[in-house]
Amino acid sequence: MQPGQVGTGRVLVVDDDVTVSDVVRRYLERAGHDVVLAATGEDALRLAGAQPPDLVVLDLMLPGIDGVEVCRRLRGAIPVIMLTALGEEENRIAGLRLGADDYVTKPFSPRELALRVRSVLRRSAPRAGARELADGDLRLDGAARAATLAGVELALTGREFDLLEFFMSHPGEAFTRAQLLASVWGWDFGDQSTVTVHVRRLREKVERVPAKPSRICTVWGVGYRYDRAAS
Structure with missing residues (x-):
């Protein structure tokens, strides 16, 4: 990503449909991205x-x-936006569990995809003046986009980091999945199972006993609430 070009960068487009790849490439290049294509x-x-x-x-x-x-092989090292067909919910959930940041369902609007790409890149870019947050042995550095637990850096995807940052910035407040989609993903609508999958993954990384979370708590009939660790 070039300095001063927040929201643009080098994008690898992977699709075996030549027509789809070409359309996506043209829209992304028009948005200022450097695009590389792969068919397999x-x-x-x-x-x-x-x-x-x-x-x-x-x-x-x-x-x-x-x-x-x-x-799976990329393992969250690089932000991923999945392209899925309407009937591929099982694969989509599998991709989200493996750390994909976002998805777009085929048939899709190339303009919408370009906006999703810009949004994910903007959120994954280091931010000057971002806050540092702390909750017991859990610490988050917004500028470096890094989080540690008991001094050990957590392997968070970009979207997991965003979700954790939002939770830690609003302790004690309950949010619905729709509110989290809007605040963290920037979606006015979408599959709320995306939130469920990311919360589950985040719990596996920040909770001592993920099955009995003490930080990211379920509020039945509402959604989720972040509770600070007992001092």
Whole structure:
């Protein structure tokens, strides 16, 4: 990502449909991104390894190594936006569990995808003047976009970091999944299971006993609330 160009960067588009790839490339280049194309999962992993992109737009239905496996191998190191068909809910959930940041359902609007790409890149960029937050042994550095638990850095995806930062900034407040989608993802509508999956993943990283969370608590009939650790 070039200095001063928050929300733009090098994007790897992975899709075996030449028409889709070309349309996505043109829209993203028009938005100021440097775009690289791959038609297979093998090519995507090779290109990402040789020169890591700022973001990957990843079709889940690929020949050979499929998109879910590509997402697994990237392991949250690079922001991922998945392209999924309407009937691929199981694969979409699998991708979110593996750390994908966002998804767009086919058929999709190229303009909407370009806005999603910009949003994810903007959120993943380091921010000057961002706050530091602390809750017992859990610490979050907004400028560095890093979080530690008991001195050990947490391996958070960009969206997990955003969610944790939002929770820690609003302790004791209950939020519905729709409110979290709007505040963290910037979506006015969408699949609320996205929130559920990310909360589950975040609990696995910040809770001592994820099945009995003490920080990210479920508020039945509402959604979730962040409770500060007892002093």
